[in-house]
Amino acid sequence: MARIELNGVEHSYAAKPRGEADWALKRLDLVWRDGGAYALLGPSGCGKTTLLNVISGLVYPTKGTVTFDDRDVTNLPTQQRNIAQVFQFPVIYDTMTVFDNLAFPLRNRAVDAVKIRERVEEVAAMLDLTPDLQHRAHGLTADAKQKISLGRGLVRNDVAAVLFDEPLTVIDPQLKFQLRRKLKEVHEQFNLTFIYVTHDQNEALTIADQVVLMNEGAVVQVGTPQELFENPRHTFVGYFIGSPGMNLVPCAIDGDAAVIDGQRIPLAQAIAAKAQSSTGRLEMGIRPEFVRVAPAGTTGAVLVTVAVVEDLGNFKMVEARLGGHAIKVKLPEDQEVPGESASLVFPPERTKIYEDGRLIE
Amino acid sequence: MNKTENNKAWFLVLPVFVIVAFSAIIPLMTIVNYSVQDIFGPDQRVFVGTEWFRDVLGDERLQEALWRQFLFSGLVLLIEIPLGVLVALMMPKRGWTVSVVLVVLALPLLIPWNVIGTIWIIFTRPDIGLLGVAINGLGVEFDHTASPLDAWITVILMEVWHWTPLVALLAYAGLRAIPDAYFQAARIDGASAWATFRYIQLPKMRGVLTIAVLLRFMDSFLIYAEPFVLTGGGPGNSTTFLSIYLVKVAVGQFDLGPAAAFSIIYFLIILLFSWLFYQALQNVGTGEKQ
Amino acid sequence: MRLKKSAVGLIVYLVLLMLPIYWMLNMSLTTNADILGGFSLYPKDPTFDNYIKIFTDESWYSGYINSIIYVSINTAISLTVALPAAYAFSRYSFLGDKHMFFWLLTNRMAPPAVFLLPFFQLYSTFGLIDTHIAVALAHCLFNVPLAVWILEGFMSGVPREIDETAYIDGYSFPRFFLTVFMPLIRAGIGVTAFFCFMFSWVELLLARTLTTTVAKPIAATMTRTVSATGLDWGLLAAAGILTIVPGALVIWFVRNYMAKGFALGRV
Numbered sequence: 001m002a003r004i005e006l007n008g009v010e011h012s013y014a015a016k017p018r019g020e021a022d023w024a025l026k027r028l029d030l031v032w033r034d035g036g037a038y039a040l041l042g043p044s045g046c047g048k049t050t051l052l053n054v055i056s057g058l059v060y061p062t063k064g065t066v067t068f069d070d071r072d073v074t075n076l077p078t079q080q081r082n083i084a085q086v087f088q089f090p091v092i093y094d095t096m097t098v099f100d101n102l103a104f105p106l107r108n109r110a111v112d113a114v115k116i117r118e119r120v121e122e123v124a125a126m127l128d129l130t131p132d133l134q135h136r137a138h139g140l141t142a143d144a145k146q147k148i149s150l151g152r153g154l155v156r157n158d159v160a161a162v163l164f165d166e167p168l169t170v171i172d173p174q175l176k177f178q179l180r181r182k183l184k185e186v187h188e189q190f191n192l193t194f195i196y197v198t199h200d201q202n203e204a205l206t207i208a209d210q211v212v213l214m215n216e217g218a219v220v221q222v223g224t225p226q227e228l229f230e231n232p233r234h235t236f237v238g239y240f241i242g243s244p245g246m247n248l249v250p251c252a253i254d255g256d257a258a259v260i261d262g263q264r265i266p267l268a269q270a271i272a273a274k275a276q277s278s279t280g281r282l283e284m285g286i287r288p289e290f291v292r293v294a295p296a297g298t299t300g301a302v303l304v305t306v307a308v309v310e311d312l313g314n315f316k317m318v319e320a321r322l323g324g325h326a327i328k329v330k331l332p333e334d335q336e337v338p339g340e341s342a343s344l345v346f347p348p349e350r351t352k353i354y355e356d357g358r359l360i361e
Numbered sequence: 362m363n364k365t366e367n368n369k370a371w372f373l374v375l376p377v378f379v380i381v382a383f384s385a386i387i388p389l390m391t392i393v394n395y396s397v398q399d400i401f402g403p404d405q406r407v408f409v410g411t412e413w414f415r416d417v418l419g420d421e422r423l424q425e426a427l428w429r430q431f432l433f434s435g436l437v438l439l440i441e442i443p444l445g446v447l448v449a450l451m452m453p454k455r456g457w458t459v460s461v462v463l464v465v466l467a468l469p470l471l472i473p474w475n476v477i478g479t480i481w482i483i484f485t486r487p488d489i490g491l492l493g494v495a496i497n498g499l500g501v502e503f504d505h506t507a508s509p510l511d512a513w514i515t516v517i518l519m520e521v522w523h524w525t526p527l528v529a530l531l532a533y534a535g536l537r538a539i540p541d542a543y544f545q546a547a548r549i550d551g552a553s554a555w556a557t558f559r560y561i562q563l564p565k566m567r568g569v570l571t572i573a574v575l576l577r578f579m580d581s582f583l584i585y586a587e588p589f590v591l592t593g594g595g596p597g598n599s600t601t602f603l604s605i606y607l608v609k610v611a612v613g614q615f616d617l618g619p620a621a622a623f624s625i626i627y628f629l630i631i632l633l634f635s636w637l638f639y640q641a642l643q644n645v646g647t648g649e650k651q
Numbered sequence: 652m653r654l655k656k657s658a659v660g661l662i663v664y665l666v667l668l669m670l671p672i673y674w675m676l677n678m679s680l681t682t683n684a685d686i687l688g689g690f691s692l693y694p695k696d697p698t699f700d701n702y703i704k705i706f707t708d709e710s711w712y713s714g715y716i717n718s719i720i721y722v723s724i725n726t727a728i729s730l731t732v733a734l735p736a737a738y739a740f741s742r743y744s745f746l747g748d749k750h751m752f753f754w755l756l757t758n759r760m761a762p763p764a765v766f767l768l769p770f771f772q773l774y775s776t777f778g779l780i781d782t783h784i785a786v787a788l789a790h791c792l793f794n795v796p797l798a799v800w801i802l803e804g805f806m807s808g809v810p811r812e813i814d815e816t817a818y819i820d821g822y823s824f825p826r827f828f829l830t831v832f833m834p835l836i837r838a839g840i841g842v843t844a845f846f847c848f849m850f851s852w853v854e855l856l857l858a859r860t861l862t863t864t865v866a867k868p869i870a871a872t873m874t875r876t877v878s879a880t881g882l883d884w885g886l887l888a889a890a891g892i893l894t895i896v897p898g899a900l901v902i903w904f905v906r907n908y909m910a911k912g913f914a915l916g917r918v
Binding site: 364365368369371374376377380381385387388447448450459460461462464465466467469470471473475476479480481483484488489490491492494526531534538571572575579583585603607617620621623624627628631632635636639 | 657658660661664665667668669670671672674675678686687690692728731732733735736738739740741742743744745746748751753755756757758759760761762763764765766768769770772773788789791792795796797799800801804805807808838839841842845846849852853855884887888891894895898899902903906907909910
């Protein structure tokens with residue numbers, strides 16, 4: 001277990017990087033707390049795999065340092081970093097039994113046979129692999145094989161961190177859920193640092209305590225799933241997290257309210273004050289979950305036309321229009337849906353203002 | 362891999378079947394036809410049943426040629442397969458050297474087989490050949506026209522020189538197809554180079570090695586032009602392999618019946634052993650039938 | 652340039668591989684008299700006489716062209732029919748599939764000598780004697796099974812999930828096969844194309860049997876030269892080198908495609 005720090009890390013795959021686009025990783029400084037469960041989340045090509053490879057040692061960063069517990073490992077190869085890695089597809093030794101697979105890392109380090117047996121049996125029990133221990137790894141299902149991959153990382157006592165690179169990609173959807181839960185259990189039991197790369201926010205939000213959201217090589221926000229949901233610091237976070245993402249509408253500021261299409265939306269005092277003196281492009285952001293439908297005439301309510309109403313079982317999705325802009329509202333299934341027009345209330349504590357994409361706070 | 366049952370897949374296979382069957386079926390039937398008849402003249406044939414087969418199987422010289430053939434093919438496999446894999450492991454993975462190495466490896470394979478024999482005649486001559494002069498210069502008396510052992514050594518050397526690149530190319534393709542993640546995982550697990558070879562590279566080369574073993578077995582068992590040009594089957598009979606004997610019989614006696622029967626037996630032997638190799642290679646290391 | 656042990660080993664092997672060929676080259680550039688006169692590691696008095704003597708026989712030139720033509724046709728046909736078939740064997744199970752797969756390989760197991768006559772009769776019936784297509788087609792007998800076997804092996808290394816993902820994404824089969832699948836089996840295609848080329852290029856018996864003049868390959872011409880020359884070593888060596896050159900040139904020109912074919916295919 002280790003505390004991992006990345007300082008001033010930047011990386012380009014090009015030999016002579018010229019523009020912004022050549023940098024796969026823009027400058028970042030991150031600390032991964034010992035024993036934390038982190039998700040590296042972001043769309044394809046955002047640099048999360050590159051970042052993982054910098055931590056694992058597959059890639060030596062163009063600039064910056066990587067330290068494990070204050071030990072500089074920046075230029076050390078993978079096998080000297082004491083990490084474990086689980087890949088997108090199961091990587092196992094086909095010709096060996098499950099037991100031998102799990103024992104392999106220990107045997108290579110000349111651990112004594114009795115200790116090996118204890119440790120392997122312990123890890124196998126944790127991963128529900130005990131009945132398969134004497135079977136050849138070759139014939140097992142994909143999820144069992146991924147568990148073996150994970151198990152090989154867990155058997156070693158000195159593992160600094162376990163890195164996951166989209167490990168559920170080849171798993172059947174029904175089994176993904178079970179495997180996710182198992183990963184969470186394992187984390188709680190072994191208390192290792194987990195760094196989990198994924199483009200699926202559900203996976204990230206289930207497994208991680210802290211989410212590192214990335215886009216185009218830069219870290220956009222780090223925080224708990226809740227923080228990212230309730231307080232997105234960047235419009236990208238608002239858009240990426242949540243399903244559907246945050247509503248973002250260009251607006252102006254007048255006094256203590258945002259103005260969209262002539263209608264006023266009350267804001268928190270402090271925010272409004274700061275927004276007034278801003279010079280950039282302003283947008284109002286609010287999550288569909290927080291918008292409320294109110295009876296006509298309520299103070300501070302905004303009049304909208306209703307374009308589409310979808311009944312999606314547990315909830316309803318309403319797409320309304322304010323001026324030319326779409327506003328999505330997520331309503332509980334028993335809520336009455338308004339007809340052609342409606343009154344929406346935007347709670348000020350949930351209404352965010354973004355200047356050039358960045359949150360004003 | 363789990364295969365889906367779908368008989369419509371036959372359409373994908375049909376072109377292959379037609380093209381191969383066109384050249385395969387009728388000539389085969391013709392040979393079977395000849396093998397059970399005694400042909401005196403264009404219109405004089407007598408059905409003789411299994412007489413030719415019994416004659417051929419009882420022929421002592423054929424049995425000797427057969428044993429020689431097994432010994433030859435056995436040696437060939439024992440040398441070429443490990444050597445080819447070793448070469449493949451040494452080949453570069455990236456850069457300009459890859460294409461250069463591929464071209465050099467490919468050269469022996471592109472030489473017509475009778476020319477191979479010619480090359481080695483020249484190369485081993487004690488007066489004008491580099492190898493011949495070198496060996497005799499070292500004081501070793503080496504003459505493949507006089508000594509059966511020397512003839513065998515020369516033939517095996519020629520064959521290994523000629524065909525190891527095939528094994529190497531197949532093995533190289535197999536190695537290149539292994540995803541990097543396996544090697545990363547092995548490094549993370551602290552595996553030695555030997556362990557990486559034994560548990561990752563070798564198992565993942567099963568497919569290409571099966572092809573290499575089967576191809577080399579079949580082709581070495583059928584070998585004709587190279588040894589014939591080099592030694593003519595001699596000295597005496599010492600390098601008369603099965604094909605060389607077959608041609609002697611067919612041409613010498615000019616009798617299609619026995620030659621046809623011989624060919625069929627020849628074919629069945631190769632079929633049997635190829636099948637055995639195939640079964641063995643499919644099951645090695647998995648412990649279960651695939 | 653630091654040389655690892657493996658690089659040294661490889662260089663030693665490659666040098667040994669080139670020695671006999673170099674020796675032929677050496678002889679071919681020397682007159683017969685010089686050869687018999689004294690042993691020499693390189694041609695002391697290099698001469699192109701041997702080559703000139705051979706090239707005055709114009710059947711050499713056409714022999715080259717003929718070989719290239721039917722070998723190319725054969726490689727193209729073999730690859731084209733083998734790819735879908737290999738895919739079928741890899742992904743589907745159907746009536747008689749295992750038997751068919753093994754039967755294909757059995758076509759390489761028969762000794763050719765006795766089959767030449769029936770072959771001639773068969774192709775004669777179809778009026779195909781002395782055409783390039785005849786040799787190309789005949790060579791399919793042993794090249795197509797090999798192509799199917801090699802390609803199937805590489806295809807089976809690609810997980811089915813990739814096919815399924817493509818279909819879910821709306822790819823039609825041809826589009827999936829050409830844009831997604833084939834790049835993943837590049838190494839297999841490279842190997843297969845090379846082997847088809849190679850086995851067809853060196854095959855003598857069928858090529859000689861099925862052709863008379865128009866489509867005669869160089870190896871046949873070479874054997875004529877050999878019997879005619881008796882024991883003129885220089886001439887013999889030159890003829891030998893000349894049978895190697897075209898194949899070597901073709902491989903040299905496609906070497907980068909071959910190397911790309913072998914390059915690691917990342918899934």
